[in-house]
Amino acid sequence: xxxxxxxxxxxxxxxxxxxxxxxxxxxxxxxxxxxxxxxxxxxxxxxxxxxxxxxxxxxxxxxxxxxxxxxxxxxxxxxxxxxxxxxxxxxxxxxxxxxxxxxxxxxxxxxxxxxxxxxxxxxxxxxxxxxxxxxxxxxxxxxxxxxxxxxxxxxxxxxxxxxxxxxxxxxxxxxxxxxxxxxxxxxxxxxxxxxxxxxxxxxxxxxxxxxxx
Numbered sequence: 640x641x642x643x644x645x646x647x648x649x650x651x652x653x654x655x656x657x658x659x660x661x662x663x664x665x666x667x668x669x670x671x672x673x674x675x676x677x678x679x680x681x682x683x684x685x686x687x688x689x690x691x692x693x694x695x696x697x698x699x700x701x702x703x704x705x706x707x708x709x710x711x712x713x714x715x716x717x718x719x720x721x722x723x724x725x726x727x728x729x730x731x732x733x734x735x736x737x738x739x740x741x742x743x744x745x746x747x748x749x750x751x752x753x754x755x756x757x758x759x760x761x762x763x764x765x766x767x768x769x770x771x772x773x774x775x776x777x778x779x780x781x782x783x784x785x786x787x788x789x790x791x792x793x794x795x796x797x798x799x800x801x802x803x804x805x806x807x808x809x810x811x812x813x814x815x816x817x818x819x820x821x822x823x824x825x826x827x828x829x830x831x832x833x834x835x836x837x838x839x840x841x842x843x844x845x846x847x848x849x850x851x852x
Contacts, residue, residue: 648678648721648747649847650767653754654819655774655830656812657703658784663831664774664840665754671841676848678720678748682755684728685709690737697736702803703811705757710764713753716745717767723747733793749848756812759819772840773823776830778809 651668655661662681669677685708689697700707709729716726727742759765759773782804789795820826827836 648723648749648751649769649844649851650717650721650751650753651770651772651844652758652765652768653752653772653774654756654759654816654823655776655827656778656781656816657756657808658781658788659774659776660784660827660830660832661754661756661774664772664827664837665752667831667837668752668841668844671837672750672844672848676748677750677752678745679752680713680716680720680728680745680754682708682710682713682753682758684731684743685713686731686736686738688729688738690735692736700736701807701811703756703807703815705760705815708755708757710757710761714764714767717751717753717764720745720747720751721767749851750844756816757819759822760815765819765822770825771823772825772827773820774827774830775820776828778812780830 653661653665653668665679669679686702687707687709689700692700712729716728719726725744725746728745730739730741730743731737732739753768758768759771765771785804785808786797786800789800790797825836825840827833827840831837
C-alpha cells in the first residue's frame, strides 16, 4: 500500500477466482462509498475482440489466460483516469465473444476501482494499484456460481461450462490466479457475503477520501 498524493486518485484492485464474489464485493464498495466517487473498470470488458474468427476457432481460445485480455488498454485507461481524463471502455458481448460497436464513457473520480480475475498476475498492472484486495472462496462454491451464471447469463450449456472449467478455468486458476494472492494487501474470505470485511474496507476507503478532500 503506497503513500497517497492528495491530488492522485486512489487505485483499488479487487481480484479472485471465477465465481469468488469479487464483483459482489466491488458493487458493495460502490454502494457504500458512492458511485459519484468511483470510476469502475472491469477487466472482463477488455477481452480481445474475436469477431473475425470462426465459431470453431473462438471455441478453442483459452479465455482464462492473460493473453486473452487487452491488458495494455486497461493500463492505458487507468493511467488516463489517474491524469483526470475520461476513458471509453469497451463493451464485451460474451454471447458472441466480440466487442460491441458502442463504448462506455467513464469519467475520472477520486477513486479508481479495478476488478478482475487476473489483475494481480501482471506486474505492469499490479504496480498501478494502491490497495489490492483478494476475494477468497472455496473452489466448489466458485464452480457452482460459474455454472449458474454461464447458463443463465451467457447462454452456455452445462456440458460446455464443465468442459471449459476442467480444460482451462481450473488449470489457469492454479497457474495464475491463486499464486497472485500473495500480492494482496487484504484477503476477504467467504466471497462477497463477508459483510464485516466489506464494511471495514468501505470505512477505510471513506477515511482515505476524507483525507484527500
